[in-house]
Amino acid sequence: MFRGSAAVASGLLSVHQLRGRGWIRLRHDVYADSRLPQDHALLCRASLARLPPDSVVLAGPSAAVAHGVHSAASPADPVHLIVVGDRRVGDQAGTRLHRIPLDPCDVSAVALAGGGTSVAVTVPARTAWDAAVWLALPDAVAVVDALLFQGVVTPASMREVVARLADRPGGRRAGHTLALADGHARSRAESVLRIRLFLAGLPMALAHPPIFAVRPPLAWPEFRLALWCAPDPAAERVMVSEGWLVVRTSPRRDFGEVVRELREALHARGWRTKRKQDVMESALTPNMR
Template sequence: MPGFSCHPGGLIPRSDPERAAWETAVWLDPLRAVAIIDSLLGQGLTDRGALAAMADHNADRPGGRRARWLFDLADGGAQSPPESHLRVRLILGGLPRPVVQHPIRLPTGVVLHPDLAWPEYRVAVEYDGQWHSDADQLHRDRRRLNLLVGAGWLVLHVTSRRLHGEFPAVLREVRAALASRGWRR
């Protein structure tokens, strides 16, 4: 039977990715919802067209505008829920939408992809989760930082502690970095 799966207790409804995205957008807090929708997009389980169709189909239902808003905030390039949370919080804080995993080709031919970037201002933000404290990862991160700075980029790093406990300061720092490179509200 389509839309149902077998369960020892009988048939239970099964959701498709678009329905799951809809329910997530309508019922969860925006940060969690966007992180889940980012993941659905990133895994190729749905796409922007299918989400737009779901939003159109349900536009008049309660939560319709909210779901469309969250679908528009989603980006399948995010590589982790904290990166999604950081991106959404920066946007909700009044900053322009960053590009996720923007490719930066260096003169050597190496291509780097910072977590968040504003290419027109040459500002990037990297989210440093717990795995970044590993000595080998720290070495790779600092090498990347040096390459990006050498190519004229201003790079800020945000840790989990700062994302959750010092976000107003993070927002001020990113805003100041963008302003120093010509962004005007």
């Protein structure tokens, strides 16, 4: 990765060569070898290349990518940055600047994939907190689930950051969102489905709970109901033989149809809708502060 103007000025490349197939333009005046994986980590490196050193910290979903959660952000997503102190940093396309307080204990150094030097990123617990404040609820929980599943963050460290930042803008929203995380979810799709079902009015499902010798993707053990996202006849037979009800879904099924089937199954198993789900509006509205 390099600055195009510097390469041309030094005579390494001509303007015509810079526009060739061998290079890709990532940001204004920032180019890279076109053979590099064009992922979010590469865009993070490109955004940082245009900014003064030590002026920003990678945060939220971008920091999650730096910590190894590659599903946290795609190449189409903006790079999230927290501006350090009162540093003057101008907006640039493809980035989202956050001018919010950042405690020294919330910053660490991580080597981005493909980069030779470490960059400043928020620590995993603060990364989860920021994602909970900035992203829509299903996306935020998916990021936090992945951080927990990969062992990057611990429930104890999340409880600490929630308590410490409780009075900050978005603190209540972050607390409710992080409380919904489940470190047993094995994919972003499972996390998003679990939260979408919850927001549709169903009780919160558990991800891969240990039931006999199997672990269904989502289950409601209290009601002996399991939801399988891919066929597993042997595991399903074990559960059915023990009195469980098994429901199947797939990306091709209508979501509303799945909700109706699960609601009917839960009612048949004794579940009764009591009151509005215990999720505060601050955890449902992405722009709530």
